[in-house]
Amino acid sequence: MGNFATPIAGAKSTTQALPIRPAARILVVEDDPAVQKALKRLFETEGYAVEVQADGQSAMESFQASAPAAVVLDLRLPKMSGREVCKEIKAHAPALPIVVLSAASDVSDKVLLLELGADDYVTKPFSPRELLARVRAALRHTARVPEAQIVSFDNISVDFRKMEVKRDGVPVILTAQEFKTFQFLVQNADRVITRDELLNEVWGYQNYPSTRTVDNHILKLRQKLERDPSSPTHFRTVHGMGYKFVR
Amino acid sequence: MGNFATPIAGAKSTTQALPIRPAARILVVEDDPAVQKALKRLFETEGYAVEVQADGQSAMESFQASAPAAVVLDLRLPKMSGREVCKEIKAHAPALPIVVLSAASDVSDKVLLLELGADDYVTKPFSPRELLARVRAALRHTARVPEAQIVSFDNISVDFRKMEVKRDGVPVILTAQEFKTFQFLVQNADRVITRDELLNEVWGYQNYPSTRTVDNHILKLRQKLERDPSSPTHFRTVHGMGYKFVR
DNA sequence: TAATTGTTGTCAAGGCGTTGTAAGCTTCAA
DNA sequence: TTGAAGCTTACAACGCCTTGACAACAATTA
Numbered sequence: 396m397g398n399f400a401t402p403i404a405g406a407k408s409t410t411q412a413l414p415i416r417p418a419a420r421i422l423v424v425e426d427d428p429a430v431q432k433a434l435k436r437l438f439e440t441e442g443y444a445v446e447v448q449a450d451g452q453s454a455m456e457s458f459q460a461s462a463p464a465a466v467v468l469d470l471r472l473p474k475m476s477g478r479e480v481c482k483e484i485k486a487h488a489p490a491l492p493i494v495v496l497s498a499a500s501d502v503s504d505k506v507l508l509l510e511l512g513a514d515d516y517v518t519k520p521f522s523p524r525e526l527l528a529r530v531r532a533a534l535r536h537t538a539r540v541p542e543a544q545i546v547s548f549d550n551i552s553v554d555f556r557k558m559e560v561k562r563d564g565v566p567v568i569l570t571a572q573e574f575k576t577f578q579f580l581v582q583n584a585d586r587v588i589t590r591d592e593l594l595n596e597v598w599g600y601q602n603y604p605s606t607r608t609v610d611n612h613i614l615k616l617r618q619k620l621e622r623d624p625s626s627p628t629h630f631r632t633v634h635g636m637g638y639k640f641v642r
Numbered sequence: 643m644g645n646f647a648t649p650i651a652g653a654k655s656t657t658q659a660l661p662i663r664p665a666a667r668i669l670v671v672e673d674d675p676a677v678q679k680a681l682k683r684l685f686e687t688e689g690y691a692v693e694v695q696a697d698g699q700s701a702m703e704s705f706q707a708s709a710p711a712a713v714v715l716d717l718r719l720p721k722m723s724g725r726e727v728c729k730e731i732k733a734h735a736p737a738l739p740i741v742v743l744s745a746a747s748d749v750s751d752k753v754l755l756l757e758l759g760a761d762d763y764v765t766k767p768f769s770p771r772e773l774l775a776r777v778r779a780a781l782r783h784t785a786r787v788p789e790a791q792i793v794s795f796d797n798i799s800v801d802f803r804k805m806e807v808k809r810d811g812v813p814v815i816l817t818a819q820e821f822k823t824f825q826f827l828v829q830n831a832d833r834v835i836t837r838d839e840l841l842n843e844v845w846g847y848q849n850y851p852s853t854r855t856v857d858n859h860i861l862k863l864r865q866k867l868e869r870d871p872s873s874p875t876h877f878r879t880v881h882g883m884g885y886k887f888v889r
Numbered sequence: 890t891a892a893t894t895g896t897t898g899t900c901a902a903g904g905c906g907t908t909g910t911a912a913g914c915t916t917c918a919a
Numbered sequence: 920t921t922g923a924a925g926c927t928t929a930c931a932a933c934g935c936c937t938t939g940a941c942a943a944c945a946a947t948t949a
Contacts, residue, residue, distance in 0.1 A: 433756035440736065522755055522762040524780065570893055587805040595779055603771040608895055610939065617940095625940095632939070633805060634904075635818030817904060854928090855906055861930065872929095879928070881914060 419534065420444045422463035424454040424480060425496070426472055434467065437523050438530075449473075451480040458484055463491070465534050467526070468513075470497040478511055485512030492533035494526070546581055548642040549629070551620060553581060560620070567619050572597075576612050577620075580630070580640035589637035613638055666711035666781060667691045671701040671727060672743070673719055681714065684770050685777075689846055698722025705731055710738070712781050714773070715760075717744040725758055732759030739780035741773070793828055795889040796876070798867060800828060807867070814866050819844075823859050824867075827877070827887035836884035860885055 421443045423434050431447050438445045446461055448454040450473050458466070466484060470477035481493055495516040514536070515529045544555045552561045558574055560567045569577060575597045580588065590606040598604060613632075617624040631639045670681045673696045685692045693708055695701040697720045705713070713731060717724035728740055742755065742763040755763055762776045791803045799808045805821055807814045816824060822844045827835065837853040845851065860879075864871040878886045 429757050433759070436736075436759075437756065523760065524762040524776075572894065586803045591778060595775065602895095603769070603775045604895055605771075605897095607897080607939090611895080611941085613939095614941065633818070634902095634938070636805065639804070819905065851906055852908095854908085857928065858906080858930080860928095864929095881927070 419464040420446060420461055421530065422454065422457055422461065422466045423447045424449075424451070424466065424472065424477070425469045426450060427469075430469075433523075437527065438467075441527060451476065454480050455483060459487075465530055466491060466493045467530060468493055468495050470495055481511040481513055492530075492536065494529050494533055496521070496526075550622070551629075553577070562620055569616075569619065573612055573615055573619075576609075577616055580616075580638070584640050584642060587633050587636050587639045592637070609638075667693060667708055668777065669701065669704055669708065669710035669713045670694045671696075671698070671713065671719065671724070672716045673697060674716075677716075680770075681773075684774065685714075688774060696720075698724065698727040701727050702730060706734075712777055713738065713740045714777065715740055715742050717742055728758040728760055739777075741776050741780055743768070743773075797869070798876075800824070809867055816863075816866065820859055820862055820866075823856075824863055827863075827885070831887050831889060834880050834883050834886045839884070 421438050423431065423438070423445055425431050425434060425447065426449045431449070435445045435447055446457055446463065448457050454468075454472075457463075468477055468481060472480065477495070481495065484491060484493060489512070492514045493512065495511070495513045497516055497518055514533045517526050517529060546553045546555070550563045553559070555578060558569075560569055560574070560577070576593065579593065579597050590609040593609050594603060594606065613630055617627050617630050621627045621629060629640060629642065631641060633639050668685050668690045670678065670685070670692055672678050672681060672694065678694050678696070682692045682694055693704055693710065695704045699722055701715075701719075702722075704710075715724055715728055719727065724742070724744075728742065731738060731740060736759070739761045740759070742758070742760045743766060744763055745766050761780050764773050764776060791801060793800045793802075797810045800806070802825060805816075807816055807821070807824070823840065826840065826844050837856040840856050841850060841853070845855075860877055864874050864877050868874045868876060876887060876889065878888060880886050
């Protein structure tokens with residue numbers, strides 16, 4: 396079941412100090428004024444600072460001046476083509492994530508995007524939410540520090556980069572889906588996670604299996620990782636809610 | 643649901659997300675009676691309250707009257723085009739998520755969805771589950787309010803994310819329904835809450851048990867959380883009115 | 890073909906709502 | 920003030936029915 400319609404009023408309890416980050420700057424390179432406006436509004440309502448440029452040249456200038464955290468780039472631009480802009484930016488800042496907007500025909504082969512150095516792309520009829528999700532993912536990806544990639548606790552150790560899991564020092568083979576599920580649970584340890592949340596976060600945007608599928612994957616994880624699968628200590632079920640992973 | 647999105651307890655198939663919310667109202671704007679019916683059933687079985695309108699004008703009226711949590715909008719409508727409805731709604735309520743139903747040809751232009759302000763879309767034919775997931779995702783997203791996740795007072799402490807409650811440092815096990823009730827009360831502390839309000843906000847729309855059910859849950863909460871359940875200090879009853887939670 | 894992923898059926902357990910009864914509060918008349 | 924009547928709330932016990940565990944099967948993919 397679930398996110399939220401009406402935030403509860405009067406939640407005047409102890410406000411927890413959340414880590415305040417400066418608004419990430421996003422450079423939008425787009426020539427169509429209508430799309431410019433829409434993109435600006437889209438990202439700004441999400442808390443990003445937006446800078447808009449209409450052509451490749453000013454995009455490059457803006458890029459060097461403001462050092463954005465991510466770039467949203469339309470491939471078809473006047474003056475300097477979007478592809479050149481992409482290459483140029485990647486040459487100067489390889490780590491800077493670039494999400495490309497393109498017509499489906501523009502990227503008939505995805506190889507092209509790789510050459511360009513783009514991190515992700517969305518094709519023509521795209522939903523704003525999807526674009527947002529990709530930009531966020533790109534940001535998250537580059538921002539990921541290589542420290543929390545190995546986690547160990549109890550008798551289990553995980554290396555997220557190598558995709559290796561060991562239990563009592565013995566390698567355990569997890570399938571892709573199992574691993575993703577496991578990773579999400581570990582990275583959200585101690586929190587109650589609903590099946591819907593798992594479906595959304597792990598299974599992703601296109602696939603929507605039933606909630607029982609989640610049960611089965613939890614089952615597998617228990618069988619492979621729990622000392623006593625019949626009384627799980629790590630993969631706990633929260634009746635009527637979902638699951639919770641504890642170390 | 644996640645993330646947080648969601649219908650409340652007792653939602654049949656899927657489990658709900660943690661943050662308490664009332665059964666979210668969804669405004670469905672669709673002219674085809676067959677699709678109307680299908681959509682209505684789809685969302686209602688998932689615990690949402692559904693309002694259906696067949697054309698743009700009544701959709702706008704309904705939108706202003708009922709303040710839905712999300713809108714599912716068919717792009718091709720009689721009278722007022724779906725696009726106008728979309729723009730209009732977004733102009734009045736930018737945060738209100740709109741998921742658009744469309745034929746593939748309708749959104750061939752990438753500009754369209756962005757300009758309209760739609761949050762997401764599904765093209766016909768679409769799978770019910772996909773539509774559901776998108777609506778949920780949209781709901782979850784807008785409701786991402788960084789409320790206080792940990793609250794403590796007197797001898798009780800609550801962690802809403804972990805769904806953990808402690809009394810004098812000792813963990814207390816609450817059932818899902820008890821927890822939701824407790825959460826709502828805590829987040830509306832010091833206010834008198836009627837049983838009907840509790841039923842609406844915690845139990846949701848379809849499950850409408852008797853008011854005595856509420857009494858029983860209050861009873862359980864008192865037994866589990868009050869120092870002296872026979873003379874409650876936190877869960878106070880306001881005779882003829884309902885209950886009031888005080889710290 | 891083999892392996893992974895998703896679906897479906899069955900079973901068991903536990904939560905949730907109902908109900909009956911006792912106790913408490915409020916009102917009003919005497 | 921007292922008492923009784925009428926409504927509201929407290930509490931416990933019980934039964935249904937949702938929920939989750941699990942395995943076998945089907946579908947998909949490589």
